[in-house]
Amino acid sequence: MAKKLVPAAMAIAGMLFFTAPTVTFAAETPTQDMQERVEAALADRPGGVQTSWNEVNWDDGRVVLTLDPTSSRAGSSVVLATDVVALAAVGGCASGTFCAYNQTGYRGDKITFSTCASSHSVSGLVGSVRSIANSRSSGVVRAYNGTTLLASATAGNGSNVSGTTNKLTCS
Known part of the structure; x- marks a missing residue:
């Protein structure tokens, strides 16, 4: 009986091998839509x-805007957890920096700050900020609408944000 199972198992394995779906990955090449988004960011914040x-970088790379190719300003994309950079301290935000995202859960377009100034304007860069991450070893990052505190994140943590954020502060 075992002799009859071996050819059957080999036939099934062969069918699985030859009929397995092919996975292709999109090449990371610029599209007209992405270039328009880059140009809009440059128009919103010259320099x-x-x-x-x-x-796009400002201030010699101390401020970096990374546009998510699967995202739009409306924030309608779904990003798998495996897309998050593993070396980041908090949700895709590199160690020693703090970040703002246009979607909850550290997804979508991201602006990264490597220096802590009294106030960082985020208006027009990522649309509406929906989450923040503080990947620094100390201090607090706060999201504001004018003078109204919307969310804060202590070192090594993050937070979702509700409301319209126009500036981030850090200490």
């Missing part, structure tokens, strides 16, 4: 430099 097909 930036496009450093890659989906990234």
Whole structure:
């Protein structure tokens, strides 16, 4: 009986091998839509430099806008948890920095700050901020609408934000 099972198992394995779905990954190339988004960011905040097909830097790289290719200003994309950079301290935000995202749960377009100034304007860069991450070893990041505190994140933590954020502060 065992001799009859071996050919059947080999036939099933062969069918699985030859009929397995092919997975293809989209190449990271600029699209007209992405270039328009980059140009809009540069128009919103002059003085930036496009450093890659989906990234703009200001202040010699101390402020970096990374546009999510699966995202839109409306924030309708779904990003799998496996898309988050593993080396980041909090939700895709590199250690030593703090970030603002246009979607909850550290997803979508992201602006990264590597220096702590008294106030950072986020108006026009990522649309509406829906989450913040503080990947620094100390201090607090706060999201405001004018003088109204919407959310805060202590070192090594993050927070979802409700309301319209126009500035971030850090201490």
